[in-house]
Amino acid sequence: xxxxxxxxxxxxxxxxxxxxxxxxxxxxxxSLFWYRQxxxxxxxxxxxxxxxxxxxxxxxxxxxxxxxxxxxxxSTLKIQPSEPRDSAVYFCASSLGAVTEAFFGQGTRLTVV
Amino acid sequence: xDQVTQSPEALRLQEGESSSLNCSYTxxxxxGLFWYRQxxxxxxxxxxxxxxxxxxxxxxxxxxxxxxxxxxxxxxxxKPEDSATYLCAVQSSGNTPLVFGKGTRLSVIA
Numbered sequence: 001x002x003x004x005x006x007x008x009x010x011x012x013x014x015x016x017x018x019x020x021x022x023x024x025x026x027x028x029x030x031s032l033f034w035y036r037q038x039x040x041x042x043x044x045x046x047x048x049x050x051x052x053x054x055x056x057x058x059x060x061x062x063x064x065x066x067x068x069x070x071x072x073x074x075s076t077l078k079i080q081p082s083e084p085r086d087s088a089v090y091f092c093a094s095s096l097g098a099v100t101e102a103f104f105g106q107g108t109r110l111t112v113v
Numbered sequence: 114x115d116q117v118t119q120s121p122e123a124l125r126l127q128e129g130e131s132s133s134l135n136c137s138y139t140x141x142x143x144x145g146l147f148w149y150r151q152x153x154x155x156x157x158x159x160x161x162x163x164x165x166x167x168x169x170x171x172x173x174x175x176x177x178x179x180x181x182x183x184x185x186x187x188x189x190x191x192k193p194e195d196s197a198t199y200l201c202a203v204q205s206s207g208n209t210p211l212v213f214g215k216g217t218r219l220s221v222i223a
Contacts, residue, residue, distance in 0.1 A: 043157075056209075101147055104157045
């Protein structure tokens with residue numbers, strides 16, 4: 001298995017633009033997580049899905065952030081409009097059930113200028 | 114609210130100099146404690162899961178231990194390739210996703 005695949009690896013965008021991050025989880029995994037990593041706050045959970053259904057989005061910082069999982073093999077995290085404080089590394093992870101170890105993708109480094 | 118505190122924030126060792134990293138946690142009920150390794154520019158890589166106090170797991174030069182309030186990651190005779198950030202995470206009995214500490218940046222100098 002290729003593991004969790006994220007795209008793009010790097011994204012530079014201007015403030016106010018829409019940004020879409022993409023994730024393909026490991027085949028057969030039924031839980032998917034979006035995390036954000038910064039030096040100040042470490043790894044923070046944004047939202048997680050179980051069987052394609054959003055279970056907890058309390059970590060989503062504000063309405064500018066939205067996430068979807070239209071099927072078991074694809075998820076998106078959208079930021080609209082983007083702001084400089086959104087600059088961070090965004091990780092997608094998947095697991096077989098929400099109560100086992102999660103496997104991470106390589107991340108998307110987002111820079112908003 | 115589940116909380117994880119890791120110490121030290123950074124650790125610099127000479128090759129062969131053994132040491133330990135600490136992970137203190139507060140959870141409503143521990144389902145599992147997880148250790149990950151993260152290399153620069155990469156995602157966290159799973160190392161161990163510990164489920165109950167007294168449990169130990171080993172992998173090469175790494176050994177993880179667990180008590181009711183903390184976990185240690187012992188590194189024996191480290192090599193430069195062990196340099197990375199080591200992350201600790203907990204999962205509570207409420208079936209919630211992993212909550213991570215901020216990590217310990219380990220540098221092993223040849």
